Amino acid sequence: AQSVAQPEDQVNVAEGNPLTVKCTYSVSGNPYLFWYVQYPNRGLQFLLKYITGDNLVKGSYGFEAEFNKSQTSFHLKKPSALVSDSALYFCAVSLMNTGFQKLVFGTGTRLLVSP
Amino acid sequence: EPEVTQTPSHQVTQMGQEVILRCVPISNHLYFYWYRQILGQKVEFLVSFYNNEISEKSEIFDDQFSVERPDGSNFTLKIRSTKLEDSAMYFCASSGQGSVQPQHFGDGTRLSIL
Numbered sequence: 631a632q633s634v635a636q637p638e639d640q641v642n643v644a645e646g647n648p649l650t651v652k653c654t655y656s657v658s659g660n661p662y663l664f665w666y667v668q669y670p671n672r673g674l675q676f677l678l679k680y681i682t683g684d685n686l687v688k689g690s691y692g693f694e695a696e697f698n699k700s701q702t703s704f705h706l707k708k709p710s711a712l713v714s715d716s717a718l719y720f721c722a723v724s725l726m727n728t729g730f731q732k733l734v735f736g737t738g739t740r741l742l743v744s745p
Numbered sequence: 746e747p748e749v750t751q752t753p754s755h756q757v758t759q760m761g762q763e764v765i766l767r768c769v770p771i772s773n774h775l776y777f778y779w780y781r782q783i784l785g786q787k788v789e790f791l792v793s794f795y796n797n798e799i800s801e802k803s804e805i806f807d808d809q810f811s812v813e814r815p816d817g818s819n820f821t822l823k824i825r826s827t828k829l830e831d832s833a834m835y836f837c838a839s840s841g842q843g844s845v846q847p848q849h850f851g852d853g854t855r856l857s858i859l
Contacts (some may be wrong), residue, residue, distance in 0.1 A: 662845050673749070673836055673850035674788065681845050720788060724845075730776050730800050731840065731848060735788040 632657040634723050636736035643711045644744050651706040651739045653721030663704040664722040664733065665695055674720060680704060691715070711743045747771045751837050751851035758827055759859055766822045766854045768837030777820045778838040778848060779812065781805070788836065794820065824856075832858045 633656045643649045655661055662681055666674040678689025685697045695706045704721060718740050722733040750769045758764045770777050779791040793800040794812050802810075809825045820839075824831055834855050838848040 664847065666850075671852070673751075673852045674838075676847040676849065679845065679847055726845075730793050730795055731845065732790050732793060732801055733780075733788075733848065734790065737787045 632661070632723050632725055632734050634721050634734055634736035636719075636721055636739045638739050639737075640740045640742060642742050642744065645713050646710050649706075649708050649711045649715070649741065649743070651719050651721075651741060653704045653706065653736060654702050655704060655721075655723045656702065657723055657725055659725050661704075662724045662726070662731070663695075663697065664724070665689065665693070665704075665706050666720045666722060666735075668718040668720065668738070677706070677719075711741075713743045713745055716741055716743045747849075749837055749839055749849050749851035751835075751854050753854060754852065755855045755857070757857045757859060760829055761826050764824050764827055764856065766824075766835050766837075766856070768820045768822070768851055769818050770820055770837065770839030771841070771849055772818070774839035774841050774849075776800075776840045776846075776848075777812075777814070778840075779822045780836045780838065780850075781833040782836065782853075783833045791822075791835075827856075827858045829858050832856060 635654045664679045665677040680687045680697045688694045718738045721736040724731040752767045777794040782788045792802040792806045811823045834853045836853045838850045840846040840848045
C-alpha cells in the first residue's frame, strides 16, 4: 500500500529566507506526487504535481518541488518565503495513471513564516 | 476560476440521524470524490465516483454511506445513521478528463454529531 510521511509537524522560517517542507513516500510502482496547501477554514488548493520527466517541478505561487527517486522524496521548496505562505501543507501520492486518482495524504506540515 | 462548492459549511446533527452533504463540482469535470479530515488528523479518501457509479471506496465507506449524482450538477454524500465518530470535515473534490489531472477541492462541510 502506498503511504506518505511528512516528518515535520511545523516548519518555521523568516520572511525572505528559503523554505523546504519535506515529504517522503512509499509505493510499489511509479508514483504520482502532489502538493496541496490549506488555509484556515478553506479546502485544499493544488500547488503542483510530478508525473514523469524533469525532477524539478514548478507550481503555483513560486513553489517548486524536487522528485528524488533514490531517496523516495518529494520536498517542497521556495527560494524566498512570504508571510502569506503561512498555511498547512499536504503531500499526497497516487498510483493511478487513469483519470481517477485516489490520493493518499501525509499528515501535513504547518509552515509559519515570521516577518 | 471555477470552484467546487459545498453546502452547508457547518452541519450539526443528532446521533442516529441521517445527513446529506452537498457538492457542486466544476462543471466539465468527470471524476468526483469525497474525503474526510477528522480534527487534527490527515485527510482520508472515502470514495470516488465516475460515470454514475463508484470507482473505488475505502474501508471507512461502509453501508452507512452512499453517494449520488441526482442531476447534472450536484454530487451528494449521505450518511444514513450518524455516529459520534463521523464528526469531521468532509471535502468534495473533482477532476477533469485526462491522465493524472489534479483534484480541485471545495471548502468542506464541518459535520458535528451530538
